[in-house]
Amino acid sequence: MPTDRLDHDRPKNDRNAENSLWTSCIARIRDESDEVAFAQLFGHFAPRVKGFLMKSGASAALAEECAQDVMATLWQKSHLFDPTRASAATWIFTIARNRRIDALRKARRPEPEDVVWGPDTVPDQSDGLALEEESAQLAVAIAALPPKQKILIEAAYFGDLSHSEIAEKTGLPLGTIKSRIRLALDRLRHAMN
């Protein structure tokens, strides 16, 4: 059992400091092609991406290959990371998700058009800090969900499953699944306010 599974219990400041560390590692890759920074990010995120993909139904070998791809993509796209809009973990999640769509479903992934920041809406440093704060709150809120709700939220993200497929797998009626997911989302929303 890896020891950092207990990091829900760590003070919020630690997690904020952690995200700042990952953000600065990505900046060092962008600015200096810093391989030490890459090694730090790899050590933390590559196993997580591999675990995420295995939970989505990829074999260990495919998950390993895709996790390497995801980390290589991070290196190549480091200049596209905007810490005022997403935490490092969230950004890496979106890369892993897209890689999964490509690997398991061979489908195209249409993305929304970019927000063009007007002169009045340029994000500032405090947006990044608020985002870190919220990410930390969200992690605590997810950890605090009742197990029944948490399992379904995880199934919706990790499994390549629609609600009706989840119904088949868990034996729960579709209505129950939808209402449990809704409850979980309400709870998360409540925790964020």
Place this chain on the structure above:
Amino acid sequence: MTHNIAHHLTDSLLMAYSAGTLPEAFSLTVAAHVSLCDECRACLGAYDSIGGSLLEHSELPSMEPGSMAAALAAAKSATAAKVRAPRTRGVLPAPLQDYVGGDLDAIKWRPVGLGVRQAILPIQGVATARLLHIRAGAAVPNHGHRGIELTLVLQGAFVDDGGRFARGDIEIADEELDHTPVADDAEDCICLAATDAPLRFSSWVPRLAQPFLRI
């Protein structure tokens, strides 16, 4: 900035788009709506954060020996991703322009009768997507749905039992909705429609034509 959008995406569609589990036609419709709707864009950011949080706390299998060196070598051998010029919108939001190959004037419309034209988009998977051009004042024949149909208005407006739908609004129809969308008199209405099952027409003429229209 966007404004005045009255009909939004549901939580379950936004979450499934964030999780990456929607068929391509629905992903395209979600991406097109989010391009026009700041509120749903913000919600999507929240769902991506849930994904980030789940990633952060996922299982930790060990990596193969030499894994990091291999990833670093791959990273350095490929060329860095280009900074894309910001894609900007015309009448069609950028993700749709990617499929059409341009804005409105690049669409190859085919008449389907009764004041309606359509262009089927090249999409893989179980769901299909098409652009619909409904002449001002014309009606799409009354129809029900076997699966889910998402309709995003891109120009003009239509009215049906669900209300009035104008640019940026999305109508989510399922088995329970039988409707006859009628375009506003003022302007031709252009929509993106995605569905995961053939529509059910209530009168026999469109039903007969269905195999030819591919709707």
